[in-house]
Amino acid sequence: MLNLPILSLTIFLPIISAILILFIKENQDSVNNIKLTALCSSIGTFILSFFLWLFYKNSFPNYQFVEKYKWFQDFNFYYHIGIDGISLYFVLLTTFLTPLCILISWDSIKFRVKEYMIAFLFLETLLIGMFSSIDTLLFYIFFEGVLIPMFLIIGIWGGKNRIYAAFKFFLYTLLGSVLLLVAVIYIYLKTNTMNIQELQNYDFNFYIQIWLWLAFFASFAIKIPMWPFHTWLPDAHVEAPTAGSVILAGVLLKMGGYGFIRFSLSIFPEASHFFSPLIFALSVIAIIYTSFVALAQTDWKKLIAYSSVAHMGIVTVGIFIANQNSIEGAMIQMLSHGIVSAALFICIGVVYDRTKTREIHSYGGLVNRMPLYSSFFMIFTLASVGLPGTSGFVGEFLVILGTFKYNITLTFFVATGIILSVIYMLYLYKRIIFGEITNDKLNELTDLNLREKIIMILLILLILIMGIYPNLFLDPMRQPIEQIISNYNIANAN
Amino acid sequence: MNLIYAIVFLPLISFFYCIFFGRIFNKNTSFYLSSFLLIVSAFFSWIVLFNALDNYEIQKYYLFEWITSENFNSNWSFRVDTLTIVMMFLISNVSACVHVYSIEYMSNDKSSSRFMAYLSLFTFFMLFLVTSDNLLQLFFGWEGVGLTSYLLIGFWNYKESANKAAIKAFIVNRIGDFAFLIGIVGVFYLFNSIYFDDIFDINSNITKYNINFFGINLSSIDFICLLLFIGAMGKSAQLGLHTWLPDAMEGPTPVSALIHAATMVTAGVFLVVRMSPIFEYANFTNMFITLIGSSTAIFAASIAITQNDIKRVIAYSTCSQLGYMFCAAGLGAYNIAIFHLITHGFFKALLFLCAGSVIHSLNNQQDMRKMGGIAKKIPITTSLMWIGSMAIIGFPFFSGYYSKESILEIAYYNNSSLGFFSYYIGIITAFLTAFYSWRLLLMTFHGKTNLSNEQFKLVHESPLIMILPLIFLAAGSIFCGFLLYDYFVGYKNILFWNESISLSDEKVQHLPTFQNLFVKTFVSLGIIIATFFYFYNKNLPNLFSKNFSIFYKILYNKWYIDDIYSYIFIKPTFYISNILFVKGDQKTIDTIGPNGISKMIKIFSKFLSYFQSGFIYHYAFSMFIGLILILSWFMFF
Secondary structure, eight states: OTTSOHHHHHHHHHHHHHHHHHTSOOSTTTHHHHHHHHHHHHHHHHHHHHHHHHHOOTTOOSOEEEEEEEOSSSSOOEEEEEEOHHHHHHHHHHHHHHHHHHHHTTTTOOSOHHHHHHHHHHHHHHHHHHHTBOBHHHHHHHHHHTHHHHHHHHHHHOOTTHHHHHHHHHHHHHHHHHHHHHHHHHHHHHHSOOBHHHHHHSOOOHHHHHHHHHHHHHHHHHHTTOTTSOTHHHHHHHHSOHHHHHHIIIIIHHHHHHHIIIIIIHHOHHHHHHHHHHHHHHHHHHHHHHHHHHHTOOBHHHHHHHHHHHHHHHHHHHHHHOSHHHHHHHHHHHHHHHHHHHHHHHHHHHHHHHHOOOBGGGOOOHHHHOHHHHHHHHHHHHHHTTOBTBHHHHHHHHHHHHHHHHOHHHHHHHHHHHHHHHHHHHHHHHHHHSSOOOSGGGGGOOOOOHHHHHHHHHHHHHHHHHHHOTHHHHHHHHHHHHHHHHHHHHHHHO | OTHHHHHHHHHHHHHHHHHHHTTTSOHHHHHHHHHHHHHHHHHHHHHHHHHHSSOOOOEEEEEEEEEEETTEEEEEEEEEOHHHHHHHHHHHHHHHHHHHHHHHHTTTOTTHHHHHHHHHHHHHHHHHHHHBSBHHHHHHHHHHHHHHHHHHHTSSTTOHHHHHHHHHHHHHHHHHHHHHHHHHHHHHHHHSOOBHHHHHTOOGGGGGOEEEETTEEEEHHHHHHHHHHHHHHHHTTOTTSOTHHHHGGGSOHHHHHIIIIISGGGHHHHHHHHTHHHHTTOHHHHHHHHHHHHHHHHHHHHHHTTOOBHHHHHHHHHHHHHHHHHHHHHTTOHHHHHHHHHHHHHHHHHHHHHHHHHHHHTTSOOBGGGOOSOTTTSHHHHHHHHHHHHHHHTOTTSHHHHHHHHHHHHHHTTOSHHHHHHHHHHHHHHHHHHHHHHHHHHHHHSSSOOSOHHHHHHOOOOOHHHHHHHHHHHHHHHHHHHHHHHHHTSTTHHHHHTTSSOOOSSOOOOOOHHHHHHHHHHHHHHHHHHHIIIIIOTHHHHHHHHHTHHHHHHHHTGGGHHHHHIIIIIHHHHHHHHHIIIIIIIIIIIHHTHHHHHHHHHHHHHHHHGGGOOOHHHHHHHHHHHHHHHHHHHHHO
């Protein structure tokens, strides 16, 4: 069993089935086969990744399931993959959300189903590959590759203004990646290695660190996104199809946070320390500013998109405070946000499929027609505002705990998110769900069907497990984070 | 011992039943099953209380880990001491009464099993709050009760006013919780643990630590206690964060009785008393608590005398009584604060449920100006309401008498200007309390009726199932004062509390005779004036409101606090959010950022495209210019 290259299988199973799907001719009869193949393969991927989780040893702080093959003859580029406690749950998050994405677009994607499924499976491969790369070049390829399927998903299956959104998304991300590429090339020329572990031990000169850090920052800050690089996100979300939003908010935003931990913090600890006040300032602005902006939204999806930016602000603070509590908090906050925002976008999608509108004011009184939906949406709303017992609380709390150790005044600003999120989320919930039905169209709504129920119940279970027994998630990441922090502290002690 | 599990988890079982099976089976099953489970829970709490009357040892039950991160750790576990048991007793009993009462009160509501589910869930969270053994778990219960309160205030979600009140309650509570959460983190920072056992092991060195906040140096213990108290203010509706409580009356009346009178709003007092071993050292915060408590007491009472909605009067009176409790807690008399909490729990639940009974008999009429003269029609409710009112004004030998008297005593013997202040404020509030209670009684039940004939005929006594819980609560309002006095305050108190809260060493002293008479005169005066105003000469109130119209308007409009908040906070919030979105995101970031760049590129490429015009003489011309430039470069340099 252990000799099986289980990680490579997890990475490449989606793309293999995507190739299989490529050979199915799309017509009336085969559409279902296409969907089923995609679903089965994504579930298979999830099961494989579940084995990763099962065999993962918490006590062992280094990379596990490592595979390493020489890639180019004359260069030090390797196909070098492995998983540690930081990437483990991101991989699981990806493999968990992809089947849900396929399920949620079961009926709502009406044309080019084959290409759609291929795009998603391709995306899944890239994401898993990115989270499990140990080779920086490999990471870069996966990291940038993600842009292609996502661009297509928004640009082809998106809403009315999809072209503008897709290009905005592309433009922003590309700007970051150009700088990232330059930095990666520079690192290779300087160190002659692309291995992340070796790079962590390499002592970069402080001034070089600053430039490299900025290059990496450009890429990750746009991905996560930090204020003021966030304006692509609302547009991309609004125009993307539901599943696109789910994977975008659920996993793509976490690429930035993952990058910050994996590269900025580990490889450039001194620069990270140097720039941390900047990060805190931007994050606090993100938390407060975007919460206010979220309140002003008239579009349901945009509101949730802005709330993502605010939540990611808490993550970035947590990462750059760089103590055990805060980074663990940031990790949990990312995982939690991955599930909760995915769930919220699914909630929007469920109703959007029925009514074809996202304007908040055209809703109201949904509870009368969709009581079950309303209860589920309530739970997700509560998780989003970080009620204790849901996943949202654990992350926020740990970040606040870590921040307090660092600076008390900063803690107050970070914690304002607790109040502000309640204002915009409950106000949204009230406008959508409560009251009398005023829009006649809503009178024909039907409550959730079985497919939707299964999706939502799975998400709720995960939210509650993460909220009530978060140690399940915290235990594997403990040791890798400890290592990063001890590196960070040693580097900054001098 | 496993009774504790039963007491806490039976309501949770009831919740799961009602939420999952309530729709499937007959709704009466959720009514009766949840009431039964709650009665069992209440019964067990009696057993536990009797065991605890003499010398109870702290017991702990461990469930499983919650959050572990570096040296931070919190478990799901229970810690049961006397304070916990007393609170459990109050919560499960009042909750059982409210459950039974709701069987009839909510019988016509189509989502009644959802209602029962929420009530049970609330009870679970509340019990979880008081039994927790660390601050974070307490916070879980704390937010949980806030959530259920939100759900229940907005239970009739087709009403816009109910939805608004619900959101308001949640947000105002969250402002308190914001401070509370930072307070918890601060406690961890200071004590390296959030377990009560570790925190209570405090040594006086800890008062020497300072904390830097916004560049100001503060005593850390004061700072943390202040944060915790702000959390308590939110939950217990103290001055400044009180605005949600009156609006919370939009919820069904049983909810008001359980959550917004007897249990949840007292959680703030509970928190301060629970943390009393560290509050003891926070001198500044204690002064602040007393000040806020006294101010709230008189402030809310002054509003109560002008309100016309029967539930709002009682809501403001709750606010005011909570002020009394904080006043006692701030003066260091934690046992007396809890004593008043318990007696208040009984008589305030009684008052609310009686009001509910009146509303029920009058077909959802809540305006007292449209009531009157119904005493003969509903004699039982009337007499129960009398009992509740006697208890709240502190009529001798009713439960409120013991607890309120104790608070005044502690204030009188405090020997500080603050004690002096809170003593006289307490007396004036007692006067106001007597006034508004009697006003309520007389306007609602006595005098000439303001109902139309047909309405008057329809007035009927509530059925037995609603009356029974009222009688139980009335018994509590009469007897729990002198039955519990010796244990809570009197000579048995040290043995009874058994170090679960910090007690002052001073012996209880009764007020000197003159002061005692002084207090009683004031209370009687309140009753007499109310009787003159609302029974003998009904023109007097109008006369007063006309001649002192400024005062009347201020009180009637609740000191304009809601309007001020609307101008300072609510409107600017929406205004700012619009500005930030339009001017910030769209006009600035997008225009300079992606749109700006793409526009720049467009302009630039347009400019470049002039060079590719396709005309040969253009190319020739530019070649010629280029040649000249290059030549001149070589010639001059």
